[in-house]
Every structure is written in structure tokens, then in C-alpha cells.
Amino acid sequence: MSGRDERVLARVALTWLAEPGTRSVYHLVDEFGPVAALALLLAGRAPGEQLRTAVAARSTAGDARVAAEQAVARTERLGARIVIPEDDEWPARVEELRSMALSEAQRRVDRETAPPLCLWVRGTAALGEALQRSVAVVGARAATGYGVHVATELGHGLAERDWTVVSGGAFGIDAAAHRGALAAGGLTVAVLAGGIDRPYPVGNTALFDRIAETGLLVSEWLPGAEPLRPRFLIRNRVIAAGTRGSVLVEASARSGATQTMNRALALRRPVMVVPGPVTSAMSVGAHELLREQPAARLVTGLAHVLEEVGRIGDHLAPPARGPDRPTDALDDEAALVRESLPRRGTIGVDALAARAGVSVRTALRKLSLLEELGLAVRRADGGYALAPGRSRGTAAAGP
Amino acid sequence: MSGRDERVLARVALTWLAEPGTRSVYHLVDEFGPVAALALLLAGRAPGEQLRTAVAARSTAGDARVAAEQAVARTERLGARIVIPEDDEWPARVEELRSMALSEAQRRVDRETAPPLCLWVRGTAALGEALQRSVAVVGARAATGYGVHVATELGHGLAERDWTVVSGGAFGIDAAAHRGALAAGGLTVAVLAGGIDRPYPVGNTALFDRIAETGLLVSEWLPGAEPLRPRFLIRNRVIAAGTRGSVLVEASARSGATQTMNRALALRRPVMVVPGPVTSAMSVGAHELLREQPAARLVTGLAHVLEEVGRIGDHLAPPARGPDRPTDALDDEAALVRESLPRRGTIGVDALAARAGVSVRTALRKLSLLEELGLAVRRADGGYALAPGRSRGTAAAGP
Numbered sequence: 001m002s003g004r005d006e007r008v009l010a011r012v013a014l015t016w017l018a019e020p021g022t023r024s025v026y027h028l029v030d031e032f033g034p035v036a037a038l039a040l041l042l043a044g045r046a047p048g049e050q051l052r053t054a055v056a057a058r059s060t061a062g063d064a065r066v067a068a069e070q071a072v073a074r075t076e077r078l079g080a081r082i083v084i085p086e087d088d089e090w091p092a093r094v095e096e097l098r099s100m101a102l103s104e105a106q107r108r109v110d111r112e113t114a115p116p117l118c119l120w121v122r123g124t125a126a127l128g129e130a131l132q133r134s135v136a137v138v139g140a141r142a143a144t145g146y147g148v149h150v151a152t153e154l155g156h157g158l159a160e161r162d163w164t165v166v167s168g169g170a171f172g173i174d175a176a177a178h179r180g181a182l183a184a185g186g187l188t189v190a191v192l193a194g195g196i197d198r199p200y201p202v203g204n205t206a207l208f209d210r211i212a213e214t215g216l217l218v219s220e221w222l223p224g225a226e227p228l229r230p231r232f233l234i235r236n237r238v239i240a241a242g243t244r245g246s247v248l249v250e251a252s253a254r255s256g257a258t259q260t261m262n263r264a265l266a267l268r269r270p271v272m273v274v275p276g277p278v279t280s281a282m283s284v285g286a287h288e289l290l291r292e293q294p295a296a297r298l299v300t301g302l303a304h305v306l307e308e309v310g311r312i313g314d315h316l317a318p319p320a321r322g323p324d325r326p327t328d329a330l331d332d333e334a335a336l337v338r339e340s341l342p343r344r345g346t347i348g349v350d351a352l353a354a355r356a357g358v359s360v361r362t363a364l365r366k367l368s369l370l371e372e373l374g375l376a377v378r379r380a381d382g383g384y385a386l387a388p389g390r391s392r393g394t395a396a397a398g399p
Numbered sequence: 400m401s402g403r404d405e406r407v408l409a410r411v412a413l414t415w416l417a418e419p420g421t422r423s424v425y426h427l428v429d430e431f432g433p434v435a436a437l438a439l440l441l442a443g444r445a446p447g448e449q450l451r452t453a454v455a456a457r458s459t460a461g462d463a464r465v466a467a468e469q470a471v472a473r474t475e476r477l478g479a480r481i482v483i484p485e486d487d488e489w490p491a492r493v494e495e496l497r498s499m500a501l502s503e504a505q506r507r508v509d510r511e512t513a514p515p516l517c518l519w520v521r522g523t524a525a526l527g528e529a530l531q532r533s534v535a536v537v538g539a540r541a542a543t544g545y546g547v548h549v550a551t552e553l554g555h556g557l558a559e560r561d562w563t564v565v566s567g568g569a570f571g572i573d574a575a576a577h578r579g580a581l582a583a584g585g586l587t588v589a590v591l592a593g594g595i596d597r598p599y600p601v602g603n604t605a606l607f608d609r610i611a612e613t614g615l616l617v618s619e620w621l622p623g624a625e626p627l628r629p630r631f632l633i634r635n636r637v638i639a640a641g642t643r644g645s646v647l648v649e650a651s652a653r654s655g656a657t658q659t660m661n662r663a664l665a666l667r668r669p670v671m672v673v674p675g676p677v678t679s680a681m682s683v684g685a686h687e688l689l690r691e692q693p694a695a696r697l698v699t700g701l702a703h704v705l706e707e708v709g710r711i712g713d714h715l716a717p718p719a720r721g722p723d724r725p726t727d728a729l730d731d732e733a734a735l736v737r738e739s740l741p742r743r744g745t746i747g748v749d750a751l752a753a754r755a756g757v758s759v760r761t762a763l764r765k766l767s768l769l770e771e772l773g774l775a776v777r778r779a780d781g782g783y784a785l786a787p788g789r790s791r792g793t794a795a796a797g798p
Contacts, residue, residue: 105734113754144677183514230756254741254750276688278547278699287674287699290689298689298697300677335504345655355653357511357629 008082010034012222013068017041017058019111020220021234026098026114034117040062049195050110068071071222080196089126090119094241101266112234115241116220117225118193120196123216129180130187130216134164136239136264137307138257139249144282147250150274150301152174152183154247157302159186163309166191166243169211169233173257174251175204182210191242192219193235194227229373236260243307247299251285258285261376265295270308272299332359337366338375346383409429409433411621412467412519413431414438418510419619420633421504425497425513433516437463442621449509470539470621477622479521479595488525507689511633514640519751521593522615528613533563533706535638535663535697536574537656538648540786543681546649550575550699551582551675553646556701558585563640565590567634568610572656574603577610587614590641593626593635594618630721635659644669644708646698650684657684664694669707671698727766732757736765737774739784774776 001009011034019024023309024047028037042064042232058064075082083089097115106113123125133228137154139147154167155177165181169176169190181188188212192199196219199208211217220238221231233256240246240263248271251257273290275298276283289296299305327365328356341347347355367384369375377387400408405701410433417424423446441463456461474481482488485733492672496514505512510588534557536550552566554576562724564580566573568589589610591598595618596609610616620630632655639645639662647670650656661668672689674697677684688695698704729737733753739755742745746754752762766783769775776786 103738105738109732109735134672146678150677226435229753233753233756253744254746254754256753259754265447273684274677274691275697277676278549278673279545283674284699287697290697291703294693297685298674300683300686304690333508336508339502339504342653345652351653354628354632355633 002052004084004086005087007034007330008084008118009065009068009072011040011084012071012082013038013064014041015117015220016067016071016222017055017064018051019231019234020116021112021114021237021256022051022054022110022280023114024048024110026117028100029117037059037179047308048110067222071224074223075120075196078122078197078225079255080120080217083121084098084118089128089172091128091131091242093131093243094238096220096267097237097241100237100241100263101268113237116238118220120219120221120223121216122196122212122218123214125187125216127189127218130189131242132164133162133167134166134189134243135225135305136166136243136246136260137177137249138167138246138260138286139238140251140255140257141170141172141174141253141385142279143172144251144276146280147173147274147282148176150178151249153304154249154305155180156184156186156276159184159188160306161302161306163306164189164215166239168193168232168239168260169199169201169204169208169217171201171203177249178207178215179209179365185214188215188258189242190215190217191223191235192217192227193231195219195221195223195225197223197225198225200227201235207282222316232256233259237263241267242270245305246272247272247275248286248289250276250280250282251289252281253284253288255285258289261289261293261296263292268295271296272305272308273297333362334366334369337363341370341376341384343384346379346381346385348383351358351385393398403485406433406485407483407517407632408467408471409437411481411484412437412463412468413440413621414516415466415470415621416454416463417450418630418633419515420511420513420636421450421453421509422513423447423509425516428516430759431713447509448722450603466621470623473622475521477521477596479519479616479622481517482520482526483517488520488527490527490530490641491636492530492642495666496636496640499636499640501664501669515637518637519593519618519620519622520615521611522613524586524615526588526615526617529562529563529588530565530641532561532590533565534563534704535642535645535659536572536576537566537638537645537659539650539654539656539681539684540569540571540573540650541651541681542575543573543679544779545679546572546673546681547575550648551579553648553701553704554579554587555583555585555672557704558583558587558598560701560705562705563588563614565636565691566599567592567631567639567659568600568603568607568616570600570602574606574656576648577606581609581613584613587618588641589614589628590634590638591616592630593617593618594620594624596622597624597626599626631655632658636662639663639668640666642668644671644704646671646673646704647685647688648673649675649679649681650686650688651680652683656685657688660688660692660695664692667694670695671704671707672696673698686781705752706752707763729772729774730765732761733768736762737769740769740775740783740785744785745778745780747782751783 095115151173159181164187166189167177177190246264261271273286336356353360494514550572558580563586565588566576577587645663660670672685735755752759
């Protein structure tokens with residue numbers, strides 16, 4: 001048996017012994033490697049009472065090594081593969097779960113927060129590459145027509161721009177996001193809460209098959225593992241950690257989807273929330289999140305999402321600064337017109353004049369001046385905008 | 400002529416000479432009193448070129464003192480009254496416009512930001528008292544059914560709880576807010592952008608008549624003054640400054656209603672924004688404001704609005720602190736269950752267990768413990784909640 005095969009078997013056995021996300025197991029593997037970690041656990045020398053009890057209870061159900069061998073064989077029969085951290089396609093980003101901020105109670109409970117030990121994958125794309133440029137789109141199962149529309153559009157738009165759409169394969173928002181991406185011929189990844197051969201819900205089987213054909217199904221459970229309720233919460237951290245940012249489209253009060261967002265917040269990943277009608281029960285959770293989490297960002301569509309996730313890793317140019325301040329040359333009305341120009345999009349002369357509180361004639365005259373000074377530009381749609389790279393604030397206009 | 404009459408005449412004449420909100424005029428009145436300030440202006444001794452030019456231009460149209468006398472007589476004939484700062488019913492809050500944060504360009508332009516010199520009022524209620532507990536509800540004229548519904552509900556709910564609903568009397572959101580308040584038999588105030596006898600739009604005449612009967616019409620222009628476009632922006636500062644907080648219900652991109660919100664922001668008053676479907680053009684301005692102004696607060700209904708405006712002036716009790724920390728007694732799972740209890744509303748055992756990632760049996764056992772310790776309560780609806788006065792965070796649980 002090759003070294004890798006041995007390590008795969010040990011990681012699978014460890015996953016069988018304790019639920020994915022168990023921190024003490026992860027740290028043991030981190031310190032001793034998977035093979036020695038497994039030996040320690042099976043010898044009853046696990047650190048900590050919680051883990052020893054869990055391993056002992058699990059071991060009454062069978063032999064971990066045998067279970068692992070069967071799982072590996074079954075994985076092959078399913079046409080799936082097991083990916084481990086030493087593999088090229090391992091998504092490095094999930095390792096950041098190590099440094100996720102934990103609440104006091106989470107810190108005392110030994111579970112649900114560590115990186116996965118291994119991942120089952122179905123589909124031809126390389127997992128790590130697929131997740132490199134990825135966005136999670138999650139939300140309510142009992143989505144409304146509005147939510148389904150928004151999630152489909154987002155999935156479609158992201159896929160069109162070569163972003164991988166990651167979700168949980170559930171009814172409602174999840175399915176809409178996957179379908180939008182598929183319709184655009186893009187890559188989509190469903191992260192499951194049970195065995196790779198037990199995608200849930202069964203009603204989405206056709207969808208899962210399509211995802212497996214062109215995208216990826218991913219799971220951190222052994223084949224055959226049931227999609228039990230707590231596993232959805234364990235799974236959510238992989239959705240949050242595996243992507244560059246997460247978008248919540250619809251969620252009822254205290255929905256499970258908001259837990260994914262809380263994981264993303266704890267990981268300091270961009271957390272984006274689509275608002276909805278305040279009269280809709282399916283937007284209550286979204287609005288709650290926007291109210292309670294200052295880091296959660298309201299987004300209304302693709303452009304806002306790209307702005308959030310595109311930012312990461314980009315080296316933003318420092319704001320232009322120089323000894324001369326073109327704004328010094330402005331009279332009061334020109335300054336007022338300049339201040340009234342939108343930071344994004346364009347504005348017509350009428351609206352601009354009203355906004356600045358000047359006549360349309362004055363607005364036109366001052367706009368000419370601003371154009372000449374390179375402070376304003378006229379766009380193809382006939383509207384005006386602040387010149388690129390110029391901020392309205394005085395602070396950014398010069399030292 | 401009494402001293403008050405003289406001062407009223409001078410303030411009316413000053414308002415006739417320069418548009419309301421002109422800062423140099425306000426400061427002159429502040430320093431010398433209205434009578435001497437008027438004399439200075441009419442003698443061509445106004446401070447600053449801008450004001451001298453404006454006064455000279457206006458003076459070609461007639462004599463300011465004569466215009467003021469005519470306006471006072473006309474006000475009486477209209478059954479309206481003029482309120483000045485020395486009157487009991489003057490709304491002291493509008494004076495805070497003095498300390499409103501100004502942008503650099505605003506600072507260079509001598510207008511639109513100073514407190515009013517006097518106010519025309521129609522209606523029997525005392526103005527200052529009516530505005531004492533007041534909330535502005537403003538938004539788009541081309542409102543959708545959704546926006547009209549939300550504004551009506553808000554107006555109704557605020558009025559039912561003895562809050563005065565202030566708005567601008569426009570079609571759409573403004574009218575809906577006024578109507579909601581009227582339907583609840585509450586007080587509503589329309590702040591106009593032209594003479595008290597020229598409420599705009601004419602299509603809302605029946606509404607203005609009803610408001611004048613039980614509430615108040617307010618204006619800072621002389622009777623007969625036209626509701627010119629720039630006057631709506633000048634007027635908006637009175638809506639923002641006269642109320643405890645402002646709610647934006649619907650607004651298209653860069654709508655005039657968002658200007659009221661910017662005034663309220665500059666005054667550090669609560670700025671509340673109702674989100675809507677991202678597919679609605681009438682919510683674009685609302686979402687823009689929520690994205691661009693960190694101080695703008697997303698609200699979904701009356702409870703959130705009351706939370707924001709009720710806070711001001713209330714002396715909040717310091718969080719309870721004591722030497723013993725009941726949370727110290729908790730095991731890990733109990734702490735997890737406690738952390739999963741909602742801050743508002745209640746939660747069923749099933750949902751709580753899922754949220755905490757424990758079995759329903761464990762959740763029930765830990766809930767008993769938490770109830771015993773006074774950390775959780777069971778509500779009439781059978782759901783569980785955090786005990787009142789207890790925060791989930793550890794910081795608030797003890798020193």
C-alpha cells in the first residue's frame with residue numbers, strides 16, 4: 001500500500017470514528033499525521049474525555065479500519081474519489097477554518113468547526129481550482145417566486161463571469177442558484193450533508209445528476225452516511241470556508257441558512273444579503289442578519305456581489321494624490337454640482353440640477369467646467385458621472 | 400405695534416428678501432435681532448457679496464416691509480398664524496440645524512441649511528408639542544402598492560402610539576403616511592414647499608384639508624409663494640430637523656426623498672430605511688442609502704422604528720452586573736443551547752436543538768437547567784426565549 005493510500009484510509013477511518021469538524025481529531029492529525037493519530041485514538045489514548053467517549057461509543061459499531069476499507073472500495077464503485085490535503089486539488093481555503101473565530105460555548109464543545117479531514121468528490125473538475133473563484137448562494141427551502149428569481153439570476157450571472165456557484169443542493173434558493181449556473185453552462189458545486197451517494201433531497205435527484213456531469217458533488221461523509229439534521233450545520237462551514245464569499249437570498253426567521261452566513265462572518269469572508277419585501281416572511285432572516293451584523297453587506301444584484309468578492313486578493317491602487325488640487329479652482333456652485341455627481345452610475349442634467357439646487361443652465365455651465373478640469377465625464381448614455389479615480393470627498397482630492 | 404408684532408414683521412420681511420435657510424441672514428438675526436438685521440440688509444450693509452446681491456435683486460421687486468405687512472394680513476385672512484422662535488409653540492428642535500454637519504461645498508454656499516426664521520402654521524394643535532414625539536415618513540411619489548402599504552401601516556401604527564407623523568404631502572409614500580395617521584385618528588403634519596395657501600400637489604387638496612382640520616400644515620414661505628422645485632430641497636431640512644427620526648419607505652435611484660435622509664444623517668438623527676424587492680426600481684434609492692451610509696438603519700416595521708426613536712432621551716438602565724455569574728455553572732451543551740436562544744421572539748425545541756447542534760432530548764434537559772438558573776424562560780406560545788434582561792454575550796453576563 002502506498003503512503004498516500006495509507007493516509008487516505010486513516011483519514012477515512014478517523015472521519016468514521018468522529019463526526020467531521022471535531023477539533024481534537026484535527027489537531028491530533030495535524031501533530032502526528034493521520035496514521036499515528038488513528039492508532040492513538042484506537043488505543044484509547046485520545047486527548048480529552050469528550051473524544052474518548054465518542055470514539056468508544058462508535059467503536060462498538062465495528063472496526064474503523066474495516067469501515068474505511070469498505071468505504072474506499074465503495075467510493076471507487078460509485079465513480080467518486082477521495083481528496084486529501086496533500087492532493088493538488090485540495091481546496092486550501094477550507095484550512096482557514098482553523099483560525100475561525102469561535103464563541104465561548106463553541107470553544108468548549110469539541111466539534112463542528114475544524115477543517116475536513118478528507119472530501120469525497122464526484123465530477124471531473126479539479127475541486128481546488130473550481131473553488132478558487134467561487135461564491136456561495138444559499139437561502140430558504142420554502143423560497144418565494146421572488147427569491148427563486150433572484151437566486152437564478154445570481155447563479156446565472158456569476159457562472160457567465162466564470163465564477164463557480166456553490167450551494168447545498170436543497171429545494172428553493174439552493175436549487176435555483178445551481179440551476180442558474182447550469183443554464184449559463186457554468187461550474188456549480190453542491191456540498192452535501194450525507195454520503196456522496198445519498199444526495200438530499202431525493203426530489204432534486206435529476207439536478208444532482210446534472211451537477212455531477214458538469215460540476216461537482218462534494219461531501220465529507222463516508223458513502224452511505226445519512227443526511228442527518230445536525231450534519232447540515234456541520235456541512236455549512238465547508239460552504240462558507242470553501243468560497244470567497246456567501247450570498248443569502250431568502251431566509252425565514254432564524255433559518256439554517258443564516259448559520260452559513262455566521263460561519264462566513266466568523267471567517268471574515270464577505271457576507272452578502274439580498275433584502276426583500278418587509279411583508280415577506282421569507283426575508284425576515286435576511287433583514288435580521290443585516291440589522292444585527294454590521295459586517296453583513298446588503299447586495300441587490302450581481303454587480304454588488306462581484307464588487308465584494310472581486311476585491312479580495314486584488315491590489316487596489318492607492319488613491320491618486322498630488323500637489324495640485326483641481327477642486328481649488330471651483331466656484332461654489334461648481335463644487336455643489338460636483339458633489340452631487342453620483343459615485344456610481346450616471347445622472348441626467350435635470351436630476352443633477354435638482355440635486356445640487358441650481359438651475360439646469362447653471363448645471364450645464366458648471367459641468368463644462370468640471371469636464372475641462374477632468375473632474376466629471378459624460379457617459380455614452382448622455383448622463384454625467386464623477387471622473388474615474390476621483391472621490392467626491394475632499395480628503396481624497398489631495399493631501 | 401407690540402414688540403412681538405415688530406419682530407414678526409421683520410422676520411417675514413427677511414424671509415421675503417432671501418430664501419429660507421440662508422445662513423448669513425440667520426446669523427445676522429442671531430446677533431442683532433430681526434429688526435436690526437432687517438435694517439442692516441435694507442441699508443445694503445449685508446455681510447457678504449452673495450447676500451448683498453440677492454437682497455438687491457429681490458428689492459427691485461418691491462418693498463420688503465410692505466410685502467411683510469401684506470403677508471401678515473393675508474395670513475390672518477387664511478385662518479393661519481405665524482410662529483416665531485420666541486413663541487411657546489416654536490419647535491426648538493429645528494434650531495439644531497445650526498450645528499448640522501456641512502460639506503465643504505455647502506459651507507461655501509450661503510443657503511438651504513440655516514434654521515427657519517419663522518413658520519406659517521394652519522391647524523389647532525401647538526406646533527412644538529406636535530413635533531415633540533414625531534417621526535418623518537417620506538419616500539417616492541411614484542410609489543408601488545408595496546410602498547403605499549408599508550407607509551400606510553407605519554403611519555397608522557405610529558399614530559396609534561401617539562407619535563405625530565410628519566411628511567411632505569406629496570403623492571405616493573407621503574400621502575400614504577399622512578392617510579395612515581389620519582385613519583388612526585392621530586396627529587399628522589405636512590411640511591409644505593410653498594405658501595401655506597398653496598399646498599402642493601393640487602390633487603391632494605382633500606387630504607390637505609383633512610390634515611388642516613385635525614393636524615397641521617406648516618410652511619416657511621409667505622402666503623402665495625410658489626412651490627418651486629428648489630424649495631422642496633430647502634423644505635426637506637425642516638422635515639429632518641423637526642422630527643426625532645426619519646423613515647424612507649421607497650425611493651428610486653437618487654430620489655429627492657434621500658436628500659431628506661442625508662439631512663437627518665447630517666443632524667445625527669436616526670435614519671431608518673425600509674428595504675424592498677431588489678427587482679423594484681422604487682427601492683433602488685433605499686438600498687443605495689443602506690449600502691452607502693453605515694448610520695442608516697434597516698427597519699422592517701413599526702417595532703424597529705419605535706426602537707430607534709424611542710431610544711433618544713430615554714435614560715437606559717445600565718446592564719445588570721453582579722458578582723455571581725450563573726453562566727459559570729453551565730456545561731458545554733447547556734452553554735450552546737443558551738447561546739442558541741433568540742434575543743427576540745421565541746423558538747421551538749426542535750429548531751433550538753438543530754440550531755445548537757444537539758439532540759432534542761439534550762435540548763430539553765439543558766432547557767430545564769437554564770430555566771432553573773433563570774437564564775431561559777418558556778413563553779405562552781410554548782417556545783423558549785432568553786430570560787429578560789439577560790444577554791447572550793458573556794460581557795453582559797457579569798464583570
